[in-house]
Amino acid sequence: MELVRKGLIAITGTTGVGKSQLAIELARKLNGEVINADALQVYKGYGIITNKVTAEEMLGVPHHLLGFVDSSKEYTVQEFERDALQKIHEIHERNRVPILVGGTNYYIQSVMFQKSLVRDPGSPQDGSTGVQPNDRSFEQSRVDKSNQQLWEELKSVDPIMAENWHPNNRRKVLRSLEVLHTTGRKHSEWVADSEEARRKEETLRFPTLLFWLYADTPVLNQRLDNRVGDMIERGMFGELGQLAKDLSDPRAFGGSSDDFTTGLKQAIGFREFEAYLKAAATDSKTSESECERLKAKGIEDMKTSTRRYAKRQITWIRNKLIPECRSTLGKSTRAHPFVLDATDLGQWKSEVMNKGLFIAQKFVDSAQLPEAAAVSDTAAKLLAEVKEKPNSILAWKRHFCSVCSKSAEETPDGVALEVWLNGDDEYNQHMHSRQHKHNIKHRKRGSSWHKKDGDDARSCDAPSSKRANTNLESTCD
Ligand SMILES: [Zn+2]
Known part of the structure; x- marks a missing residue:
């Protein structure tokens, strides 16, 4: 079989849908090698909290960029982009198929697409x-x-x-x-x-087949809830305690102790069980019943965080990754997004593995690919819901953030600060930004600021109002 010239297979989706398993199956059948695209699984150790595939589960398939960064280091998306492109190049040189798999969608996107040259x-x-x-x-x-x-x-x-x-x-x-x-x-x-x-402009680096493994939210949430119990049984608290020790080392990368936004500190569970682990430490005088209460709270918080993360992942795929793939339509290098339905794990073999293999084989053989919407009812439904690329500045909607805006009385220099976001994407990013979250936490609600709705806002002229530097984060995943 002849590989599509320098092609790439990518697999994304939330936790708990079998991405790694599909990647390994595809690699075995198609002479492939797996490249990890999960921001936490790049780190050494901590297999339980980062949900890393084990050596036995790999079934002899080579895995790259998995567990190779020291936990005290911070690994950036730029480093990932560089390293993953190098690995893809090497795998192509071996005449094998690179299979990029992981739930960190901005990692996947950074590899698939070159940043636009037009500003x-x-x-x-x-x-x-x-x-x-x-x-x-x-x-x-x-x-x-x-x-x-x-x-x-x-x-x-x-x-x-x-x-x-x-x-x-x-x-x-x-x-x-x-x-x-x-x-x-x-x-x-x-x-x-x-x-x-x-x-x-051509921005896609390789002809790409993208699989989005999807599970219906109620079913997925139940599965994610159950996983928390599994992880505790497998020794999660031991890993969390070790991580806390590792990261308290002064040689570890900077950031204050309550900053959970870098490196392994982002692992779900680290923040959620912080109070419990402190209380449960041997030198702590916390009562047993209080420890139990903190543990139960940690479990609930972890379930909530996991669900939220899954929701953000799906939003990213739906609003950014798939529309970006669609924008390659009519160009010489194309991205082909497919949805595989992993809702019913009893049907995993027929719905995910067999359909995935069938499509991937066609892709590798440069054969005609099936219609993406015809793969399953779920695929038809999800792909119909995907927004068209909403990137035209001429179609932007403005949003006002009343949380981050300040009236003249609230600022030290007496100049009102208005925070406006141009377009839905910028607004959504802002909602997930550190600045906005900080303001939600620290600003008194019901402050003297009054938002004027809709067209009213347009007539409120404030000549001395200064523009806000919204300091948007580029990575809200
Ligand atoms: Zn805000």
Whole structure:
């Protein structure tokens, strides 16, 4: 059999759907090798809390980027991208099939897609217009105008772009006016052109077959709940205690002790059982009944966190990964997303393994692939629900975050701070950002800020309002 020229098979999905098992089966039948794409499984040890496949389960199939980073180190997505591309290259050289598997979707995405060479048209560094931004003289020429006046001016000359900005977003409104002033061409036209260029650009690195293993939420949640008990039985507390010890070493990477967002500290269970493990330590004077209470609470918290994580994974696949795959339609290098239904584990062999093998074999043979929606009812339903790539800046919706915005009375310098997010993606990322979570925790609810809904917001002119640096996190997985 001849491998599709430099092809890649990728497998994603939540925990508890059998991704590793499918990867191993495919590798055995198709002469493949597995590359791990789970951000926690790259670390050495801690097989239970990171849910690592065991040596016996590998059935002799080579696994790469699995358990090779010291637990005190922080491994980044950039390092992963570099290492995974190197491994794929080596596997191709051996004339074998690389199979990328894991639940960290931004890892998978970083390998499948090259970052777009056309700059983000929404950014002020936007090269498409050929205009140097931050030309203070233009800004100075409009310094006497209120936000509302500037916005009205933009609306009269470039109504499409005006629709994209809130009047209080003075910097963006000024920028759009400046583009027209300097180039004699509407900013919305420049944006449309650069989006067109981006649509034509090839960003997929390899012809890719992507499997999304999916289980219905109620069934999956039950399965995830049961796993917590299994993990405790297999010795999870021993690993968590060891991890706490490892990470308390001063040589371990930085970050305060309550920062759970880097490296192995992100492992679900570490934060959830922190109080219990401290109470249960031999030198602790905590009563037995209190220990039991903390343990029970930890179990409930861990179940909640696991479900939430699964939900975020599915959102990412549905809103980012699959639409990104679809954007390759009509290009010379294509990504082919398929859904396999892992809801009923009793049907795993027929629904996941056999169907997966059938499709993968066609892909490897460069044969005609089946219709993705025809694979199962679940596949048809999920693929129909996937949003089209909502990346056009001209279709952005603005969102206001009342949690992070501050009224003039609340800020030290007496200048109101408004947090606006452009588009659903930016808004969703913001909702998961550290800044937003911090504000939820630390800001008093019912503060003096009052959000004005819908069109009302547009008329609230606050000339001295300063823009918020929303400091978006690129990785909300
Ligand atoms: Zn916020």
